[in-house]
Amino acid sequence: MCLGIPGRITKIWDDRGTRMATVDFGGVTRTACLAYLPGATIGNYTIIHAGFALTVVDEAAAHRTLATFRELGLLDDELGARQPADGVGR
Amino acid sequence: MKYLTEFHDPALARRLLDTIAATARRRWTVMEVCGGQTHAIIRHGLDQFLADQVEFIHGPGCPVCVTPLEMIDRALAIAARPEVIFCSFGDMLRVPGSETDLFSVRARGGDVRVVYSPLDAVRIAENNRDRQVVFFAVGFETTAPAAAMAAVTARRRWLTNFSMLVSHVLVPPAMEAVLAAPDNRVAAFLAAGHVCTVMGTEQYEPLVATFRTPVVVTGFEPLDVLEGVRHAVEQLESGRAELANAYPRAVRPEGNPAARMILADVFTVCDRAWRGIGTIPRSGWRLSPAWADLDAETRFDVADVRVAEPAACHSGEVLRGLLRPPDCPAFGTACTPRRPLGATMVSAEGACAAYFQYRRLAPAGPSTPAVDRD
Numbered sequence: 514m515c516l517g518i519p520g521r522i523t524k525i526w527d528d529r530g531t532r533m534a535t536v537d538f539g540g541v542t543r544t545a546c547l548a549y550l551p552g553a554t555i556g557n558y559t560i561i562h563a564g565f566a567l568t569v570v571d572e573a574a575a576h577r578t579l580a581t582f583r584e585l586g587l588l589d590d591e592l593g594a595r596q597p598a599d600g601v602g603r
Numbered sequence: 604m605k606y607l608t609e610f611h612d613p614a615l616a617r618r619l620l621d622t623i624a625a626t627a628r629r630r631w632t633v634m635e636v637c638g639g640q641t642h643a644i645i646r647h648g649l650d651q652f653l654a655d656q657v658e659f660i661h662g663p664g665c666p667v668c669v670t671p672l673e674m675i676d677r678a679l680a681i682a683a684r685p686e687v688i689f690c691s692f693g694d695m696l697r698v699p700g701s702e703t704d705l706f707s708v709r710a711r712g713g714d715v716r717v718v719y720s721p722l723d724a725v726r727i728a729e730n731n732r733d734r735q736v737v738f739f740a741v742g743f744e745t746t747a748p749a750a751a752m753a754a755v756t757a758r759r760r761w762l763t764n765f766s767m768l769v770s771h772v773l774v775p776p777a778m779e780a781v782l783a784a785p786d787n788r789v790a791a792f793l794a795a796g797h798v799c800t801v802m803g804t805e806q807y808e809p810l811v812a813t814f815r816t817p818v819v820v821t822g823f824e825p826l827d828v829l830e831g832v833r834h835a836v837e838q839l840e841s842g843r844a845e846l847a848n849a850y851p852r853a854v855r856p857e858g859n860p861a862a863r864m865i866l867a868d869v870f871t872v873c874d875r876a877w878r879g880i881g882t883i884p885r886s887g888w889r890l891s892p893a894w895a896d897l898d899a900e901t902r903f904d905v906a907d908v909r910v911a912e913p914a915a916c917h918s919g920e921v922l923r924g925l926l927r928p929p930d931c932p933a934f935g936t937a938c939t940p941r942r943p944l945g946a947t948m949v950s951a952e953g954a955c956a957a958y959f960q961y962r963r964l965a966p967a968g969p970s971t972p973a974v975d976r977d
């Protein structure tokens with residue numbers, strides 16, 4: 514929940530005045546809010562915390578960080594995937 | 604046994620280790636603040652590679668671990684109410700309260716839902732107007748912007764059935780509490796890089812100046828941690844205490860201005876109890892007066908739930924760097940990730956969980972470096 518995970522913005526749309534995006538984390542996608550990164554565009558790599566994009570990073574750094582998450586076994590936790598399933602937020 | 608080849612760039616790891624070894628003339632005590640850094644250190648054996656140069660002590664940077672017991676009990680009381688849909692990050696479900704946990708409340712019929720983003724909780728409130736939807740807002744400066752935007756969105760959509768149980772904590776006051784303690788051993792900090800992506804770096808200046816302690820903003824990947832250590836050791840050996848940014852690829856000095864603006868509106872600084880540590884002045888955020896109508900503590904009248912921490916768990920000492928997890932009498936016996944006594948064993952970022960996962964089979968006592976120096 515806390516570490517923040519880098520992913521690539523693949524789609525941007527407007528949800529009742531709020532900019533939202535689809536973010537690809539090496540195959541797994543999530544919806545993220547772009548309210549805090551007004552300049553972000555499709556193709557940017559960004560670190561997502563609890564569904565919010567907070568900073569832009571370069572591609573190489575993003576890939577390396579994703580690999581580290583996998584190694585440390587923290588990827589599922591950050592994506593909220595390892596939790597008892599209830600179909601919410603995925 | 605740890606090998607350099609496990610690093611993503613073994614040559615760079617080698618160089619950093621050699622530089623640190625050549626610089627350090629004594630063994631320095633360094634605290635890494637973030638639980639992700641703790642995991643990288645233990646998983647990759649950085650403490651073993653650097654056994655002669657650095658003693659790592661693990662800091663309080665795991666939000667699941669420091670959420671106070673009475674806040675968990677308040678969450679449990681609210682979640683058990685029939686009219687409530689209680690939304691939480693998944694990490695919080697197994698954190699033990701005084702008597703039970705959110706997972707068990709759900710098993711007994713409570714409507715407890717795991718959300719990935721606080722905005723999911725807002726959407727649930729929109730779709731369930733006849734129910735009260737409560738979001739459990741925990742975490743450091745990294746998750747608080749998400750909670751703040753959930754509040755803004757709920758108000759923008761005129762939702763009267765949404766509220767938040769807020770238990771946000773702030774990193775710099777906790778670092779200050781560590782340094783100000785009479786038994787402090789920390790010579791330098793590796794600050795949590797992602798907290799700085801939000802808040803920037805200037806908030807550490809007073810800490811560096813007052814306590815003459817180096818603060819190095821550091822990422823949580825193994826090579827980042829080594830780079831942070833290199834900065835810290837170099838400062839310590841030359842008698843300097845400065846604020847350094849060893850994580851510039853993600854951290855700008857000003858942080859994220861848009862997030863800081865909304866945080867300053869929705870939240871206000873308050874004293875906060877930290878699990879196992881006690882109350883640290885001005886170390887948390889609660890809803891500011893303009894947003895108090897969203898406060899679940901008053902809406903469900905749980906503000907005066909107060910409880911004492913159990914004596915069996917030593918996580919307070921672990922979180923302040925006074926006790927290594929394997930030295931806790933309950934470690935791996937009475938306390939395991941399946942049956943945790945303390946939150947530091949539950950959380951994916953907790954120090955006790957890191958040692959359990961990677962060091963359970965290692966002999967107790969001071970770890971002998973089992974490393975290949977090629």
Ligand code: SF4
Pocket residue numbers: 915916917918919921928931932933934935938939943944945946947948955
């Ligand atoms: S091993 Fe368990 S009981 Fe001991 S400090 Fe860690 S969480 Fe607490």
